[in-house]
Amino acid sequence: MAGRDYGQYSGVTRAMELVGERWALLIVRDLLVGPRRYGELAEGLPRIPSNILAARLKELQAAGVIRRAPRSRVIVYELTPYGRDLEPVVLALGAWGFKALGDPRQEQIITPDSMTMDLRTAFRPQVAATLPATAYAAHFGVAELLITVNGPTLHVSRGDGPVDLAFAAGPDIRLLILGELAPARAITTGVVTVLRGRGDLLDRFASTFHLAA
CATH class of the missing domain: 3.30.1050.10 (SCP2 sterol-binding domain)
Structure with a gap:
């Protein structure tokens, strides 16, 4: 992958290299709800630049976190079993962040x-x-x-x-x-x-x- 290399050998470091890039975990979050077409992912993350969305999807595929799959004549992105292992991580981060929510901008x-x-x-x-x-x-x-x-x-x-x-x-x-x-x-x-x-x-x-x- 072309992502960050932190120069350390550990599980947390490797996880950050795989899903620590900006927008990556939000893509995973939305795919935990269900498979999504490219346009649906873009709609759910309206501030993500199209080139960044394309790059993150490519990186997450290379890491074995997501895959492309044909569904009713269209291509959707879905989590692999390895990607679904991130669910408790995402839920724990959500609980931690939810407690720090203030008034929305x-x-x-x-x-x-x-x-x-x-x-x-x-x-x-x-x-x-x-x-x-x-x-x-x-x-x-x-x-x-x-x-x-x-x-x-x-x-x-x-x-x-x-x-x-x-x-x-x-x-x-x-x-x-x-x-x-x-x-x-x-x-x-x-x-x-x-x-x-x-x-x-x-x-x-x-x-x-x-x-x-």
Whole structure:
């Protein structure tokens, strides 16, 4: 690979050489949600220059992290099994970074894939296993997600559908997930807007998706 050579022989050093270049882990993050076409990756990372996206994809392929695969007459990029081994690393980094989130800058956006991974980061399967199965439709700006929790299993997809609770929220949803804002208070202050269904189920959502600050 043409990436950095840190001149050290260690596992962490090698990992940084493979995925430490700018944008590389964000490409991996989005591919952890599912295979993506080149244009979909570009759309999900709107500030990445096209030449950098092409270079990172080429480097990650050379490292055995991703591969090109034909799907319905188009080419998609997907993680290899070796690439999927990065999932706990990405989730751990997400949990660490989530706790340092402040107010977003004006140009910062929430994408469906980034929010999907934030939800997977905050998901507490041991708590969810004690609660009834619940479906949520969450609208985070342009990111509309259908979130299904069934025991310790979480499934997140794009779109809307029949759910127990549908709600809309902005970046301040982080306060609910961090436990800094009670669910009832989130509703009364407008941080969360109940669109349909039982508003009291936001308590269940907050218990299921929680990262202690």
